[in-house]
Amino acid sequence: MTLLSVEHLTTAFRTERGEVTAIEDISFTLDRGEVMGIVGESGSGKSVTALAIMGLLPMPPARILGGSIRFDGTDLLTLSDKAMQRLRGPGIAMVFQEPMTSLNPVFTIGDQIIETIKAHERISERDAFARAVQMLEKVGIPSAATRMTDYPHQLSGGQRQRVMLAIALVCRPRLLIADEPTTALDVTIQAQILDLILDLRDEFGMAVIIITHNMGVIAETADRVLVTYAGRVVEQAPVNRLFDEPLHPYTSGLLACVPTLEQEQDRLLAIPGNLPEPARRPPGCRFSDRCEHAVAACRDGLPPLDDFGAGHRAACIRALELRR
Amino acid sequence: MSRPRRSLGVLRRLLHHRLFLLGAALFGIILAAALLAPLIAQVDPNKLSMRNKFQPPSMNYVFGTDNFGRSLWSRVIWGAQLSMFIGGAVVAINAVAGTAIGAIAGYFRPLDNMLMRINDALMAFPAVLLAIAVTAVLGPSVNDVIIALAIVYTPRTARIVRSSVIVLREMEYVQAARAAGAGDWRILRRHILPNAMAPLLVQLSFLFAYAVLTEATLSFLGVGAVPPTPTWGNIMAEGRQYMTDAPWIITIPGAALMITVLGLNLLGDGLRDVLDPRLRIQQ
Amino acid sequence: MAGVIARRLVGSIPILLIVSLITFAMIHMIPGDPAAAIAGLSATGEQIANIRRDLGLDQPLLTQLGHWYLNLMQGDLGRSLLLGQPVLSATMQRLPVTLALSGYALVLTLLFGLLSGIVAALRQNTWIDQAAMVFAMLGISVPNFYLGLLMIILFAVHLGWLPTGGYIPFTADPIGWLATSTMPAISLALLLTGLLARITRSTMLEVLRQDYIRTARAKGLPERRVVLRHALANALIPITTVIGIIVSLLISGSVVTETLFSIPGIGQLLTQAVLNRDYPMVQGGLLITTALLVLINIAVDVCYALLDPRVRY
Numbered sequence: 077m078t079l080l081s082v083e084h085l086t087t088a089f090r091t092e093r094g095e096v097t098a099i100e101d102i103s104f105t106l107d108r109g110e111v112m113g114i115v116g117e118s119g120s121g122k123s124v125t126a127l128a129i130m131g132l133l134p135m136p137p138a139r140i141l142g143g144s145i146r147f148d149g150t151d152l153l154t155l156s157d158k159a160m161q162r163l164r165g166p167g168i169a170m171v172f173q174e175p176m177t178s179l180n181p182v183f184t185i186g187d188q189i190i191e192t193i194k195a196h197e198r199i200s201e202r203d204a205f206a207r208a209v210q211m212l213e214k215v216g217i218p219s220a221a222t223r224m225t226d227y228p229h230q231l232s233g234g235q236r237q238r239v240m241l242a243i244a245l246v247c248r249p250r251l252l253i254a255d256e257p258t259t260a261l262d263v264t265i266q267a268q269i270l271d272l273i274l275d276l277r278d279e280f281g282m283a284v285i286i287i288t289h290n291m292g293v294i295a296e297t298a299d300r301v302l303v304t305y306a307g308r309v310v311e312q313a314p315v316n317r318l319f320d321e322p323l324h325p326y327t328s329g330l331l332a333c334v335p336t337l338e339q340e341q342d343r344l345l346a347i348p349g350n351l352p353e354p355a356r357r358p359p360g361c362r363f364s365d366r367c368e369h370a371v372a373a374c375r376d377g378l379p380p381l382d383d384f385g386a387g388h389r390a391a392c393i394r395a396l397e398l399r400r
Numbered sequence: 401m402s403r404p405r406r407s408l409g410v411l412r413r414l415l416h417h418r419l420f421l422l423g424a425a426l427f428g429i430i431l432a433a434a435l436l437a438p439l440i441a442q443v444d445p446n447k448l449s450m451r452n453k454f455q456p457p458s459m460n461y462v463f464g465t466d467n468f469g470r471s472l473w474s475r476v477i478w479g480a481q482l483s484m485f486i487g488g489a490v491v492a493i494n495a496v497a498g499t500a501i502g503a504i505a506g507y508f509r510p511l512d513n514m515l516m517r518i519n520d521a522l523m524a525f526p527a528v529l530l531a532i533a534v535t536a537v538l539g540p541s542v543n544d545v546i547i548a549l550a551i552v553y554t555p556r557t558a559r560i561v562r563s564s565v566i567v568l569r570e571m572e573y574v575q576a577a578r579a580a581g582a583g584d585w586r587i588l589r590r591h592i593l594p595n596a597m598a599p600l601l602v603q604l605s606f607l608f609a610y611a612v613l614t615e616a617t618l619s620f621l622g623v624g625a626v627p628p629t630p631t632w633g634n635i636m637a638e639g640r641q642y643m644t645d646a647p648w649i650i651t652i653p654g655a656a657l658m659i660t661v662l663g664l665n666l667l668g669d670g671l672r673d674v675l676d677p678r679l680r681i682q683q
Numbered sequence: 684m685a686g687v688i689a690r691r692l693v694g695s696i697p698i699l700l701i702v703s704l705i706t707f708a709m710i711h712m713i714p715g716d717p718a719a720a721i722a723g724l725s726a727t728g729e730q731i732a733n734i735r736r737d738l739g740l741d742q743p744l745l746t747q748l749g750h751w752y753l754n755l756m757q758g759d760l761g762r763s764l765l766l767g768q769p770v771l772s773a774t775m776q777r778l779p780v781t782l783a784l785s786g787y788a789l790v791l792t793l794l795f796g797l798l799s800g801i802v803a804a805l806r807q808n809t810w811i812d813q814a815a816m817v818f819a820m821l822g823i824s825v826p827n828f829y830l831g832l833l834m835i836i837l838f839a840v841h842l843g844w845l846p847t848g849g850y851i852p853f854t855a856d857p858i859g860w861l862a863t864s865t866m867p868a869i870s871l872a873l874l875l876t877g878l879l880a881r882i883t884r885s886t887m888l889e890v891l892r893q894d895y896i897r898t899a900r901a902k903g904l905p906e907r908r909v910v911l912r913h914a915l916a917n918a919l920i921p922i923t924t925v926i927g928i929i930v931s932l933l934i935s936g937s938v939v940t941e942t943l944f945s946i947p948g949i950g951q952l953l954t955q956a957v958l959n960r961d962y963p964m965v966q967g968g969l970l971i972t973t974a975l976l977v978l979i980n981i982a983v984d985v986c987y988a989l990l991d992p993r994v995r996y
Contacts (some may be wrong), residue, residue, distance in 0.1 A: 130901060132897060132900055132901060157906070161900075161903050161904075161905060161906070162903060163903070164900070164901055164902060164903035165902050165903035166903070169901065169902070170901045172894060172897065172898065172901075174894050177893065177894040177895065178894040178895055178897070178898045179895055179898065180895040180898070180899065180913050180916070180917070181895070181917065181991075181992070181993060182916045182917055182920070182990065182991060182992060183913075183916070191902075191904065192902040192903070192904075195902065195903050195904050195905070195908075196903055227992040227993070229992070229993045240898070243898070243902055244901075244902070247902075247903075517697050517698065517701055518701055520698050520701075521697075521698050521701035521702045521705060522705070524698055524702055524973050524976060524977055524980075525702070525969065525973050525976075526931050526932075526934040526935040526938075526972060526973070526976060527931070527932075527935045528935035528936070528938050528939065529934065529935060529938060529950075529953060529968075529969055529972060529973075530969070532938065532953065532954065532957050533709065533953075533957065533965050533966075533969050534709075535957070536956075536957040536960070536962070536965055537709050537710070537712050537713050538712070538713075538714070539714065609824075613826055616826060617826070617828065617938075617939050620828050620939060621938070621939055621942055621954050621957075622954075622958060623954070623957050623958065636828070636829070636832065640832070643832065643835065643836050643840065644836075644840050647836050650829075650832050650833075650836070651833070651836075654826065654829035654832065654833070657826055657829060658824055658825055658826065658829060661824045661825075661826065662820070662821070662824035665820065665823060665824050666820070669820075
């Protein structure tokens with residue numbers, strides 16, 4: 077029951093120093109109701125993938141060089157702007173990292189939820205209002221009816237993220253993309269928001285993509301995981317397999333420094349070095365310049381994403397020998 | 401503190417900023433004309449020659465002549481000199497007085513309130529209205545016009561300097577200098593003012609344009625430097641009666657004025673693009 | 684909301700006090716004997732003495748200051764020497780003309796400035812954007828009286844479409860008002876249109892980069908709604924603050940525009956007053972206009988608060 081299938085997706089950005097690829101050859105599928113995590117450092121291409129699926133990449137400077145995104149049988153990349161716009165909301169919805177700035181400061185939260193409903197359905201003002209209140213209650217805003225006329229600045233960060241969820245879910249999307257939904261929140265709120273997303277997944281039967289740099293978040297939520305590095309998928313696996321038996325040294329590095337939900341961490345300290353700038357990626361395996369296991373052969377060419385069975389794939393030529 | 405290298409970068413970026421270069425060229429033409437006036441416009445701008453009145457632009461009279469047969473070439477070029485002198489003087493006064501007032505108000509909080517109230521009051525007047533009122537009081541001479549324009553525009557400069565100083569005063573390196581025992585004046589001079597120069601420089605190039613423009617407005621209204629002083633505003637005011645038959649008396653000094661203002665505006669835009677990184681992103 | 688208005692009104696009191704003090708001081712800054720300067724070169728000693736007495740210049744400075752404020756509070760700004768009419772009524776008579784002209788210019792400015800700024804931002808780096816910005820740059824660089832003169836030469840002198848000057852009140856003849864006001868309004872508006880277009884463009888570009896615009900798109904709103912509602916509502920907040928400056932520039936511009944087009948507004952009144960050394964008129968006119976501007980700025984702040992809920996509470 078595949079809902080979303082992304083194949084060989086490659087996008088590029090125009091920069092001052094010429095065009096550089098942001099993501100390359102990204103492929104994965106997502107079943108209905110499934111929760112998939114995409115994990116990687118900032119700049120690894122997670123958000124670009126999400127925005128590409130949403131059809132929200134700013135073009136220019138971005139450009140899709142190739143690949144396909146099929147959602148429920150339709151190819152999103154060939155869809156008209158109008159059709160894509162109709163799909164956002166009832167088809168695919170998204171919540172963002174920054175709840176503080178993601179809500180429009182000059183409109184009430186009620187207004188912003190109602191407007192979403194009305195963009196997609198013929199519905200009376202009254203019914204839309206009732207739906208919005210109901211949705212606010214669902215995402216855990218107390219005394220929702222009276223908060224409808226609040227402006228975003230009157231809410232806390234956690235509440236704003238709840239409102240963002242209400243906006244995203246009010247049209248009952250089949251897929252929710254949550255891009256670092258808890259990064260900006262403090263730890264107790266983080267767990268609440270993640271639980272809420274999982275609860276709503278159960279209730280609405282939607283699929284979820286959670287984008288994060290935090291392995292702890294992945295462990296709490298995901299069924300399946302995609303690990304990205306410098307614009308490419310380096311490993312994908314069911315969550316248990318990934319945690320029990322990581323095949324890519326980068327994944328091992330990420331797991332070695334799993335921040336628990338209680339301790340937030342912006343950078344993955346266990347792996348020395350930095351993500352290479354797109355223009356300065358090393359030849360061959362892009363992780364080779366930070367990898368303690370790298371050998372000369374690693375720099376000869378891009379390692380293929382090999383299948384290791386049971387849905388476990390990794391792009392490391394030494395995966396098997398390192399496993400032993 | 402890699403100041404020299406930074407200035408080099410700024411210079412290089414300015415030289416690659418096409419509109420800045422266009423502005424520099426336009427302003428440069430007027431400035432050169434002003435400086436070279438004694439050489440390129442040797443005919444006395446006030447020399448009457450009734451036989452030659454209302455000559456249209458030609459080989460003999462490049463810009464034509466006016467109702468008294470005066471050479472418009474000479475009048476416009478000497479007018480450029482006056483405009484540049486007045487603009488330059490207003491900018492100089494602003495650079496000194498505006499910086500001093502802004503720095504004092506921004507750095508010494510107790511004085512801030514009082515200085516800024518007076519500043520705000522002066523800024524509350526409509527600029528041209530205040531300028532003509534001041535010239536009405538002082539009298540119609542070039543110096544009085546400079547004083548009037550300085551009174552009108554210095555508060556605006558002071559406000560810009562003040563806001564940079566307020567931000568810079570709280571910067572860590574300034575706090576560190578203070579902790580290291582540097583005196584107020586030293587901190588202001590060495591650590592704050594050099595870093596407040598970028599917005600000031602941008603402001604001063606726009607200010608030059610306003611000053612030239614307002615001066616021309618004052619003379620056009622007849623409250624600036626008294627005729628027959630060859631200011632662009634005076635020439636245009638005198639040309640008004642003859643605009644049907646001798647429109648060049650108006651169009652030529654007007655074009656000179658416009659080129660000056662356009663050049664300075666482009667210079668200011670370019671400086672802002674290069675010096676103010678926050679605004680540069682928008683380009 | 685009442686709080687915002689009250690705060691701003693109170694806040695404007697010191698400004699108005701200083702403004703009135705500066706205006707009062709003006710007459711005393713005339714080099715030499717103010718009375719003699721007012722009377723002119725050919726005046727007799729008796730005439731000068733009369734003026735000195737009429738204006739109270741023979742009294743101690745503090746007494747004069749006291750009278751100045753006492754009279755101000757009664758709305759008495761003195762009597763115009765040139766018109767022989769109270770300054771306040773002379774100003775009030777001409778105020779509607781200036782307001783009508785400024786209003787016309789303001790409408791043009793808002794219409795074309797906002798429109799071209801928004802379109803330029805939406806079509807950033809296309810030829811439309813570049814054309815709009817070249818036009819805006821020229822707009823802020825053309826002196827308004829030069830533009831006025833060029834328009835007079837073209838449309839009045841050569842084509843004969845519009846009168847070279849003069850003024851017909853709207854209430855007397857709307858068409859005549861349009862005919863007499865259009866060139867002055869355009870010459871006033873061009874600079875401000877350029878200014879507003881540049882500010883609108885950069886503000887819109889800034890706003891369009893914000894996260895909430897991405898949210899608006901992510902929830903499937905039509906692009907038109909994203910721009911005209913979500914982006915514009917936010918962009919108008921900083922743009923509003925510029926309106927105060929625009930109005931101030933309008934008043935400044937009207938001085939020369941009214942003189943150029945022989946329009947009997949405040950600008951012309953004050954220019955005449957200055958040229959005829961009618962100091963009470965200069966002082967009063969300056970004070971009234973500035974007070975008006977301060978009030979307009981308070982109104983602008985109220986609009987600001989209306990547009991921005993973060994300020995409202």
